[in-house]
Amino acid sequence: MKVRIIKGTNQIGGCITEITSDKGTKIIIDFGEELTDESNSCIDYPLDGLTYGKTKYKGVFITHSHGDHIGLIPNIKKNIPIYIEEISAKIFEVSNAFCSGKSFHGKLKKFKFEEKITIDDLVITPYRTDHSAYNSTMFLIENNGKRVLHLGDYRSTGYSGKTFYDNLKKIGSVDLLITEGTNVTNPNKESSTEVELKEKAKNIFKNYKQIFILQASTNLDRLRSFREAALETGKKFILDISTANILKAIDDPNYQYLNDEDVTTWVPNAYSKNNKSKRVDSFYSHKDSDFYQKYIEPFDNIKFKKEHVHGEYVMLVKTSMAKDIECNLKNYRDNAHLIYSMWLGYKDKTRPNTEKTREFLDHMKNLNIDEEYLHTSGHADLKTIQDVFEIVKPKKAIGIHTKDNTKLAEYCANYVIINDNEEIEV
Numbered sequence: 001m002k003v004r005i006i007k008g009t010n011q012i013g014g015c016i017t018e019i020t021s022d023k024g025t026k027i028i029i030d031f032g033e034e035l036t037d038e039s040n041s042c043i044d045y046p047l048d049g050l051t052y053g054k055t056k057y058k059g060v061f062i063t064h065s066h067g068d069h070i071g072l073i074p075n076i077k078k079n080i081p082i083y084i085e086e087i088s089a090k091i092f093e094v095s096n097a098f099c100s101g102k103s104f105h106g107k108l109k110k111f112k113f114e115e116k117i118t119i120d121d122l123v124i125t126p127y128r129t130d131h132s133a134y135n136s137t138m139f140l141i142e143n144n145g146k147r148v149l150h151l152g153d154y155r156s157t158g159y160s161g162k163t164f165y166d167n168l169k170k171i172g173s174v175d176l177l178i179t180e181g182t183n184v185t186n187p188n189k190e191s192s193t194e195v196e197l198k199e200k201a202k203n204i205f206k207n208y209k210q211i212f213i214l215q216a217s218t219n220l221d222r223l224r225s226f227r228e229a230a231l232e233t234g235k236k237f238i239l240d241i242s243t244a245n246i247l248k249a250i251d252d253p254n255y256q257y258l259n260d261e262d263v264t265t266w267v268p269n270a271y272s273k274n275n276k277s278k279r280v281d282s283f284y285s286h287k288d289s290d291f292y293q294k295y296i297e298p299f300d301n302i303k304f305k306k307e308h309v310h311g312e313y314v315m316l317v318k319t320s321m322a323k324d325i326e327c328n329l330k331n332y333r334d335n336a337h338l339i340y341s342m343w344l345g346y347k348d349k350t351r352p353n354t355e356k357t358r359e360f361l362d363h364m365k366n367l368n369i370d371e372e373y374l375h376t377s378g379h380a381d382l383k384t385i386q387d388v389f390e391i392v393k394p395k396k397a398i399g400i401h402t403k404d405n406t407k408l409a410e411y412c413a414n415y416v417i418i419n420d421n422e423e424i425e426v
């Protein structure tokens, strides 16, 4: 078996991995764009045999629903199947419907965890991992007695941390490990767990009455931490409509907040049917009646009303909702606060496509709402990476999704430093 990192040995996001079996069967793992922001704009990455030319690949396997792993799949040739975990597929569909990204026209094949997929002489087994995207996958790829483990993005500090380690033990030793190294440039930093973050959130929530949360809709671990913190500090919880749709789609007993009495759904003016003709926000102007029927109307009975934004509440917001927040606070305001709960790169002015986030934060500042950073990484800290090496004892290992591919060689045995497009023999 051969492995080639087409893109990703020295960048975070947009990693593309090619696996070739001994008989020449080729698959791709992940086809996303380099990290930008929540606007999910698709920047084309043409790849011979995948997006144009004579078809070379038998399938594309997606580790999870983050844009930097899935964002470019609309560009894949229509005769190439795309394999994705069934719930991740639903999350991707909802996120796509709410964002302005291209619609998806590929051939989607949904899998369940631990169901083997055979393509010619390759056997691929998906396992659940722990990451800030719900139901993220790692892939064990077997060919001719050799085993490659592609971890995708992972950590061990979320609510699926134990499942992740249990699955690694089930998988056992591998010939090649492909690990992410997002946090290796900061090797001394240990990430706090979601449970620890929840405790910190409770301490903050106690000091304020209206708390706005800026976080990724698909980070359901984070949602759970904030939901539980709100419940335990006696505050109402107000979900934005796209997050509410994701909860509806995943139908997970651990995330049945939509039935709770103190939970309502936030439908800002930008989405509201009544204001449709008046609205100035062009971001949603292309939405048709199907969109309203499918994603807005089912929430009519728990939809947000003016009286919900009185008293104490925790509200999930998006960068497109600054005006709505301003209107709400005009009606009622008493000690408001903003929590920024995402990667700091999303507001870094040296990075592309961060304007919307920065504009939103400026708007909040102008409203005299203080901003506080509360976040823990969706990616493995060094200790977790070393634990993984300890469990799967790789004969060789390579790093992707990192700014510095050489760094892990200092800490992990059998680590091979590679460049993009270099082929590794397994």
Ligand SMILES: [Zn+2]
Binding pocket: 012, 013, 014, 066, 068, 069, 153, 401
């Ligand atoms: Zn990623």
Ligand SMILES: [Zn+2]
Binding pocket: 064, 066, 069, 131, 133, 153, 378
């Ligand atoms: Zn990710």
